[in-house]
Amino acid sequence: MSTRKYRIDAERGRLVLDRLEIPFPRSRSGRIAAGTLLIGGGFLGFLPILGFWMVPAGLLVLSHDLSIVRRRRRRIAVWWRKRYPQVKRAG
Template sequence: MNRDQQRLNHQLDRLGQKLPSWAARSLQWLRKSSSRWVRLPAGFLLVLGGIFSILPVLGLWMLPLGLLLLVQDVPFLRRPTRQALTCIERRWRRHKRRRRQADA
């Protein structure tokens, strides 16, 4: 396992700890290697649905979720996805810190 995959797995583990139990179990099942045949088509369909987010049923939320599913099996997506997750996590922490300071 290369370094990008290890870091990504660590980030996904931390994300799973913050999710409700049913979502964490689903995430763990989807990350198993035996779930590849579910993960790839679901990820592709979610990305495709995110691209067509102008339609009423589909939404932009589908794009990052699809990428998170595909990143397990597509090596060239690992580094950019890991970097995006790190950036989002930093911004979220900064936002929470500023909000706490404003409330105090």
Template sequence: MARSTGEQELRAAFRRLERDLPHRLASSLRWLRHPSSRWARLPAGIALIFGGIFSFLPILGVWMLPLGLMLLAADVPFLQRPMARFTHWIIDRVEGWRRKR
């Protein structure tokens, strides 16, 4: 079965994000992306979104919200394209910031 454009964009965004993450985090994210990990991915995505909402508390941060949405987007087609574009946009900004430093 052919993959939708949104799904392809999201996969590319995940791969790009994994390149910038430390190996341990990247391998965990890769495992969560695997189709057999769906029942772990959904609660993890919801927990990250919930943690992102409470980013004013110690340890929790705003970074949790987009990562949780990305994990949910793997299973929710209408989130795939917007989350892929948002991820590429954020990574572009971070890379630009790194080049300036």
């Protein structure tokens, strides 16, 4: 049983976060552009509508295609679980 609460369904072009499904581009260049735009919008999070939540969402989209982002994301996830083992996980 997998402990991941997210996955990328490339066939349907969706990012699945637990029960929430978010459409994203099927092409690699489209996903890279969408991830970059999400991160850029996240840096403008102090403005209305845009938010700082866009940075991790953009990194998650980019981690599908860029190995360096994927490795960094995985390192942070491992570090987080070691640092906060008492945090209950939904499941």
